[in-house]
Amino acid sequence: MATRLSGVARAFGDRVVLDSLDLELRDGEFTALLGRSGSGKSTLLRALAGLDDEVTGAIDVTDSVAVAFQEPRLVPWKRLLANITLGLDAPADKAKAALAEVGLAERSDAWPLTLSGGEAQRASLARALVREPELLLLDEPFSALDALTRITIHQLVLELWARHRPAVLLVTHDVDEALLLADRVLVLDEGRIAHDISITAERPRHREDPALVTLRNTLLAALGVSPEGRS
Amino acid sequence: MSVVELARPVETPRATPKGPRRRVTAWHRWLSPLALLVIWQIASATGLLPERLLAAPATIASTAVELTQAGTLPTAIGVSLQRVLIGFLVGGAAGILLALAAGLSRAGENAVDPIMQALRALPFFGLIPLFILWFGIGEEPKILLVALAVSFPLYLNTFSGIRGVDGKLAEVAKTLKLSRGQLIRHIVLPGALPQTLVGLRQALGVAWLALIVAEQVNATTGLGYMINDAREFLRTDVIVVGLLVYSALGLATDAIVRLLERRALAWRRGFLA
Ligand SMILES: Nc1ncnc2c1ncn2[C@@H]1O[C@H](COP(=O)(O)OP(=O)(O)O)[C@@H](O)[C@H]1O
Numbered sequence: 334m335a336t337r338l339s340g341v342a343r344a345f346g347d348r349v350v351l352d353s354l355d356l357e358l359r360d361g362e363f364t365a366l367l368g369r370s371g372s373g374k375s376t377l378l379r380a381l382a383g384l385d386d387e388v389t390g391a392i393d394v395t396d397s398v399a400v401a402f403q404e405p406r407l408v409p410w411k412r413l414l415a416n417i418t419l420g421l422d423a424p425a426d427k428a429k430a431a432l433a434e435v436g437l438a439e440r441s442d443a444w445p446l447t448l449s450g451g452e453a454q455r456a457s458l459a460r461a462l463v464r465e466p467e468l469l470l471l472d473e474p475f476s477a478l479d480a481l482t483r484i485t486i487h488q489l490v491l492e493l494w495a496r497h498r499p500a501v502l503l504v505t506h507d508v509d510e511a512l513l514l515a516d517r518v519l520v521l522d523e524g525r526i527a528h529d530i531s532i533t534a535e536r537p538r539h540r541e542d543p544a545l546v547t548l549r550n551t552l553l554a555a556l557g558v559s560p561e562g563r564s
Numbered sequence: 565m566s567v568v569e570l571a572r573p574v575e576t577p578r579a580t581p582k583g584p585r586r587r588v589t590a591w592h593r594w595l596s597p598l599a600l601l602v603i604w605q606i607a608s609a610t611g612l613l614p615e616r617l618l619a620a621p622a623t624i625a626s627t628a629v630e631l632t633q634a635g636t637l638p639t640a641i642g643v644s645l646q647r648v649l650i651g652f653l654v655g656g657a658a659g660i661l662l663a664l665a666a667g668l669s670r671a672g673e674n675a676v677d678p679i680m681q682a683l684r685a686l687p688f689f690g691l692i693p694l695f696i697l698w699f700g701i702g703e704e705p706k707i708l709l710v711a712l713a714v715s716f717p718l719y720l721n722t723f724s725g726i727r728g729v730d731g732k733l734a735e736v737a738k739t740l741k742l743s744r745g746q747l748i749r750h751i752v753l754p755g756a757l758p759q760t761l762v763g764l765r766q767a768l769g770v771a772w773l774a775l776i777v778a779e780q781v782n783a784t785t786g787l788g789y790m791i792n793d794a795r796e797f798l799r800t801d802v803i804v805v806g807l808l809v810y811s812a813l814g815l816a817t818d819a820i821v822r823l824l825e826r827r828a829l830a831w832r833r834g835f836l837a
Pocket residue numbers: 345350368369370371372373374375376377
């Protein structure tokens with residue numbers, strides 16, 4: 334079931350963050366959502382996740398949603414495996430398989446506070462994926478990672494996406510990340526989807542790909558930044 | 565979710581690291597108390613410190629042995645322990661149940677918290693005369709005084725523990741589609757546990773204090789009675805034995821809670837099993 338938003342609005346006091354926003358997310362499509370800091374990306378994602386009671390407008394979204402937040406948000410008093418299975422009836426095998434998929438098979442007994450940032454982030458992905466969601470919401474889950482870990486996790490996310498084929502909405506403020514991963518890039522500005530760009534380049538992609546370079550400049554301009562600096 | 569009102573996210577608490585360095589120098593810390601004991605013994609032996617003010621350490625030790633052999637001390641300890649235990653269980657259950665009622669819903673908070681805050685302001689040792697009027701001088705007033713003293717630290721800490729649970733985890737629970745019961749069981753209660761354990765230690769401290777006060781006022785059995793009785797006969801040795809037993813019992817119960825903490829909070833860094 335595709336996800337459809339129409340006329341979605343949200344304001345905090347006088348500050349209008351989402352303003353009659355329309356959006357459709359197609360099944361199995363990997364969409365990146367770009368926008369300046371404070372443009373309302375997280376607000377939109379929280380609305381999709383059903384975490385915002387005060388958002389208005391029509392939000393037509395599947396029940397089968399999973400979220401990975403910017404911080405891994407593992408439950409610290411549950412061992413890793415119990416974190417993955419939390420709220421699931423699924424057998425432990427499936428959770429173990431999910432941990433193996435993100436390379437954490439042998440850490441299933443670990444306490445979350447003993448994990449490194451990258452491990453915790455992968456665990457958080459596993460917790461979302463084990464639910465086999467139709468829609469996977471990722472709110473800047475890679476921004477706290479070091480560059481090397483981030484590359485590894487990008488690969489991992491693409492593999493997992495290719496295997497399970499959920500619709501993905503990846504919130505990011507990193508244009509290159511969007512270009513490397515997504516089929517489609519949205520730019521949120523002034524409370525609406527200001528740009529909607531398809532990326533057809535084959536994966537794996539390289540930053541230097543001329544088609545991507547052109548797109549990067551377009552997107553940077555859309556974000557109000559020229560490649561040489563602020564416009 | 566209107567289910568449970570939670571505070572904004574807080575940092576995960578961490579245990580203070582305990583290095584082996586502390587153990588190496590531990591025996592040094594016994595030197596000054598030992599010296600004090602020796603000086604005390606000398607002062608008593610030379611008559612500088614009269615027995616009617618304070619008995620000599622050696623006398624106290626032999627009195628402790630005598631009281632134990634005669635069965636007086638074990639009986640008194642048994643009676644006092646029983647009072648603390650029953651009072652503690654009653655007061656602890658009441659405090660925690662009230663904290664759950666207040667912590668898990670606004671309506672519960674409005675019903676319970678104002679009363680608890682008002683009662684907390686009462687100087688509860690001042691209630692002893694009323695308790696004697698209401699319950700006589702049997703076991704009830706003593707046990708109830710302990711229960712009352714215990715219920716407040718457990719109530720206050722558990723309540724603030726519940727409200728202090730990370731709101732971000734409550735959001736996670738919602739995205740994982742946990743039911744209200746699962747939210748309470750997997751997120752709220754374990755999240756409040758560290759603070760409840762702080763309350764538990766405070767509660768044990770005041771439990772012994774309440775017992776001592778209650779036993780001073782009106783008792784015909786127990787440690788407090790033994791001490792009071794000794795005062796009539798100027799037996800400072802028996803008084804000191806009683807006091808030492810009180811503190812030993814206090815330390816023992818504190819050690820039990822710390823053991824409990826170590827097991828229950830193994831998920832924290834530094835407490836790794
Ligand atoms: N709970 C809130 N209360 C008040 N203002 C908020 C709240 N959440 C977000 N905002 C405001 O809404 C705007 C958009 O926030 P957010 O969606 O988090 O931005 P982004 O994720 O794009 O950086 C910001 O100006 C932020 O200050």
